[in-house]
Amino acid sequence: MVIKRKMNTLTICLTLALAGMVSGCNDDDDDVENTSISEVKDADYYQKKAKEIAAKMSVDEKMNMLMGPGMDMGNGVPQVINLKNDVSGVSGYINGVKNDKLDIPATKLADGPAGLRINSTRDGDSGTYYATAWPIGSLLASSWDTRLVAEVGKAMGEEIKEYGVDMILAPGMNIQRNPLNGRNFEYYSEDPLLSGRIAAAMVDGVESNQVGTTIKHYVANNSETNRNSIDTIISARAMREIYLRGFQIAVDESQPWAVMSSYNKINGTYVNERRDLLTDILRNEWDFKGVVMSDWFAGTPESTAWKQYKAGNDLIEPGGQIEFLKASYSKGEITEAEMTVNVEHILAQVFQSPSYNNYAASNKPDLVQHRALARQAAAESMVLLKNDNQALPLAPSLKLASFGVSQIETIKGGTGSGQVNNESTTMLAEGLQQQYSVDESLTAFYRDYYANNKVEHPGFVAAIGTYFTCDDPLLDASVIESAAQNNDAALITIGRIAGEGFDRTNTRGDYLLTENELGMIQSTADAFHAVGKKVVVVLNVSAIVDTTEWADKVDAILLSYLPGQEAGHAITDVLSGAVNPAGKLAQTIPQYYADVPSADTFPGKDLNGDGQPDEIAYNDDIYVGYRYYSTFSKPVAWPFGYGLSYTTFNYDSPRVESSTLDQGAKGAVTLSVSVTNTGSVAGKEAAQVYISAPEVKLKKPTFELKSFDKTGELQPGGSQKLTFTVPAKILASFDPQKNQWIVEPGTYKAWVAPSSDLNGREPVTFNVSQEIVVSNTTPGALALPAGVNSTDFITVSQ
Numbered sequence: 001m002v003i004k005r006k007m008n009t010l011t012i013c014l015t016l017a018l019a020g021m022v023s024g025c026n027d028d029d030d031d032v033e034n035t036s037i038s039e040v041k042d043a044d045y046y047q048k049k050a051k052e053i054a055a056k057m058s059v060d061e062k063m064n065m066l067m068g069p070g071m072d073m074g075n076g077v078p079q080v081i082n083l084k085n086d087v088s089g090v091s092g093y094i095n096g097v098k099n100d101k102l103d104i105p106a107t108k109l110a111d112g113p114a115g116l117r118i119n120s121t122r123d124g125d126s127g128t129y130y131a132t133a134w135p136i137g138s139l140l141a142s143s144w145d146t147r148l149v150a151e152v153g154k155a156m157g158e159e160i161k162e163y164g165v166d167m168i169l170a171p172g173m174n175i176q177r178n179p180l181n182g183r184n185f186e187y188y189s190e191d192p193l194l195s196g197r198i199a200a201a202m203v204d205g206v207e208s209n210q211v212g213t214t215i216k217h218y219v220a221n222n223s224e225t226n227r228n229s230i231d232t233i234i235s236a237r238a239m240r241e242i243y244l245r246g247f248q249i250a251v252d253e254s255q256p257w258a259v260m261s262s263y264n265k266i267n268g269t270y271v272n273e274r275r276d277l278l279t280d281i282l283r284n285e286w287d288f289k290g291v292v293m294s295d296w297f298a299g300t301p302e303s304t305a306w307k308q309y310k311a312g313n314d315l316i317e318p319g320g321q322i323e324f325l326k327a328s329y330s331k332g333e334i335t336e337a338e339m340t341v342n343v344e345h346i347l348a349q350v351f352q353s354p355s356y357n358n359y360a361a362s363n364k365p366d367l368v369q370h371r372a373l374a375r376q377a378a379a380e381s382m383v384l385l386k387n388d389n390q391a392l393p394l395a396p397s398l399k400l401a402s403f404g405v406s407q408i409e410t411i412k413g414g415t416g417s418g419q420v421n422n423e424s425t426t427m428l429a430e431g432l433q434q435q436y437s438v439d440e441s442l443t444a445f446y447r448d449y450y451a452n453n454k455v456e457h458p459g460f461v462a463a464i465g466t467y468f469t470c471d472d473p474l475l476d477a478s479v480i481e482s483a484a485q486n487n488d489a490a491l492i493t494i495g496r497i498a499g500e501g502f503d504r505t506n507t508r509g510d511y512l513l514t515e516n517e518l519g520m521i522q523s524t525a526d527a528f529h530a531v532g533k534k535v536v537v538v539l540n541v542s543a544i545v546d547t548t549e550w551a552d553k554v555d556a557i558l559l560s561y562l563p564g565q566e567a568g569h570a571i572t573d574v575l576s577g578a579v580n581p582a583g584k585l586a587q588t589i590p591q592y593y594a595d596v597p598s599a600d601t602f603p604g605k606d607l608n609g610d611g612q613p614d615e616i617a618y619n620d621d622i623y624v625g626y627r628y629y630s631t632f633s634k635p636v637a638w639p640f641g642y643g644l645s646y647t648t649f650n651y652d653s654p655r656v657e658s659s660t661l662d663q664g665a666k667g668a669v670t671l672s673v674s675v676t677n678t679g680s681v682a683g684k685e686a687a688q689v690y691i692s693a694p695e696v697k698l699k700k701p702t703f704e705l706k707s708f709d710k711t712g713e714l715q716p717g718g719s720q721k722l723t724f725t726v727p728a729k730i731l732a733s734f735d736p737q738k739n740q741w742i743v744e745p746g747t748y749k750a751w752v753a754p755s756s757d758l759n760g761r762e763p764v765t766f767n768v769s770q771e772i773v774v775s776n777t778t779p780g781a782l783a784l785p786a787g788v789n790s791t792d793f794i795t796v797s798q
């Protein structure tokens with residue numbers, strides 16, 4: 001399914017190392033000889049080596065490794081221990097070690113989810129270090145295509161490696177619980193299976209270059225407002241089934257190098273101080289072998305850093321508070337033996353890094369090939385929401401009137417740590433001009449209007465946060481009417497940016513369209529429809545916006561999200577039909593924001609009257625996204641999993657191929673379907689398996705996504721059989737009374753379907769004869785705060 005699987009056999013390199021014939025494998029007593037990265041991928045090898053080397057480190061060296069060196073916050077560049085070949089613009093480092101015996105170079109950590117974030121220029125250096133700005137996470141996930149995501153990851157990893165960085169602080173994979181989370185753009189989906197599988201593909205792709213990934217932000221960090229101290233109140237079942245599940249799948253399927261613990265508290269305690277989350281669950285239950293690092297400046301590092309280490313947070317970033325750790329050690333709050341465990345986790349990954357292996361970065365990644373891949377990935381993943389009477393594609397021979405300022409300042413990605421310093425971004429106006437004849441006077445008007453009316457916003461951190469917005473003007477009716485006379489179709493682009501540090505709001509100009517945008521849609525639709533011409537809307541948005549107010553006024557809607565640096569080309573490729581859109585929604589678009597089950601509790605409650613929320617109660621429990629809308633029969637604007645194509649597909653003979661569920665926890669059920677392209681152009685189709693489980697002890701969502709796969713490109717008339725294996729562990733639900741993952745007995749219904757709208761589709765069935773206990777989990781983990789009962793805050797239940 002993905003490019004790389006972790007090897008579990010020792011390679012030649014290890015054999016040679018054990019035989020004392022090391023050449024090209026690092027050996028710390030006489031290292032720095034190495035010129036290539038070791039091929040060894042066996043975790044046991046690195047763990048053993050980590051123990052050996054940690055035993056040779058002084059307690060000071062250990063403390064320095066656990067505490068990042070700090071960050072330049074206007075107080076000077078941090079002194080990084082044993083830094084070789086620094087890369088300007090990285091977000092952090094892991095200190096190295098340098099003494100007579102050991103030479104472990106510092107490790108370089110850089111953001112982020114939409115591509116490598118480093119500075120594109122360096123003082124005293126005429127070279128450039130541009131990275132590719134890839135489509136945002138929400139768009140990549142809409143591909144439902146793990147092969148494509150792994151390919152993007154592989155290319156991203158090449159840039160990481162060839163620019164001399166060791167690990168990337170990505171992918172971000174928090175659940176899109178509420179459409180107003182300001183960082184949803186970095187994340188994949190409202191569904192944990194989709195999030196987990198897409199993340200695993202990204203991890204495998206990036207790490208196939210022998211550089212590391214960091215899945216983040218672990219966990220239940222689903223809003224930005226007051227993110228550094230907000231307390232998330234949440235049931236153990238919702239944690240297990242929704243918020244942890246994606247991380248569990250990613251660890252299980254791809255063993256990333258690192259996990260980043262999140263800013264928030266859970267049930268009263270900072271995540272990075274929770275031993276149940278960082279050690280009992282992540283390491284002991286899931287067998288995670290990598291490093292756990294804090295988010296930047298998370299928690300209370302000054303005097304209580306020791307609590308984080310003891311809980312299993314191995315590395316504090318960006319650090320710079322070593323004196324506090326030293327004081328804690330002197331006071332006996334943490335022992336050397338305890339810190340050694342953290343050091344060993346770090347070393348086991350550091351040994352695999354390019355820096356440790358003296359990899360000579362070329363600074364020449366294949367940006368040309370990556371540009372092409374970014375364009376393809378963006379175009380293929382876009383979601384065609386509406387296409388009445390085949391309004392799209394628009395033949396390139398047509399003349400287009402393009403409305404909206406977002407064609408001028410097309411948004412490539414979000415702001416904050418997820419932004420990328422790429423060489424150039426293609427605006428939609430430019431992309432259109434290359435494939436169409438466009439109404440130049442209209443485009444020129446918008447160009448001038450944007451230049452004169454854009455408003456700069458400070459964003460999160462000036463250097464990575466500043467952004468511009470510009471409300472659309474209302475044009476005179478005569479201008480629009482003449483555009484309708486002189487052109488063949490209208491295109492309207494609506495733009496929304498978002499970024500780290502802020503949530504969005506359910507207001508005009510944000511989740512809701514502005515009066516001017518609504519006016520632009522109305523008057524354009526009136527004028528163009530009056531002369532029998534089509535109107536198409538492109539949503540160049542960081543996350544979903546309301547469509548209910550205006551969708552019926554236009555002929556077609558393309559959700560392009562923020563497509564990365566190839567935005568203009570990729571959107572035009574879909575409009576013209578050069579690429580058949582094959583994306584499907586990875587999040588539900590509700591009819592109204594008020595329908596979102598967490599609408600009343602987002603972004604939390606202000607308990608101390610300082611105007612900031614202190615606590616956010618997850619009142620929707622396990623009923624997030626489509627789990628809520630389908631279980632409680634709430635109509636939605638566009639369902640999860642939905643997306644149109646320029647062709648049509650038939651799903652023939654869905655069936656249960658086999659079941660080994662009677663074998664218990666290791667069993668699985670296998671389903672299949674044959675997908676046929678019944679239309680007239682080639683296309684790809686993402687098929688989804690939804691399963692409805694019997695309710696014995698546990699209430700459950702009506703159905704849940706349990707598998708998916710995508711066809712290759714099917715020519716008209718072409719078919720492909722897709723096979724889906726659903727293991728018991730994926731089928732299971734969490735029983736909080738017994739701390740167990742269980743598969744309940746009874747008849748299961750399964751649909752293999754093009755979206756979560758299962759109306760009119762017949763399920764196939766299979767039986768489970770007796771309860772399967774898939775696994776026992778840590779008793780008492782994730783308990784609610786003392787005195788709080790689930791009935792106190794859960795408002796959505798059956």
Ligand code: BGC
Pocket residue numbers: 091111112169216295296417
């Ligand atoms: C973000 C992380 C990011 C880190 C380093 C934090 O503010 O939450 O996602 O990786 O900064 O830039």
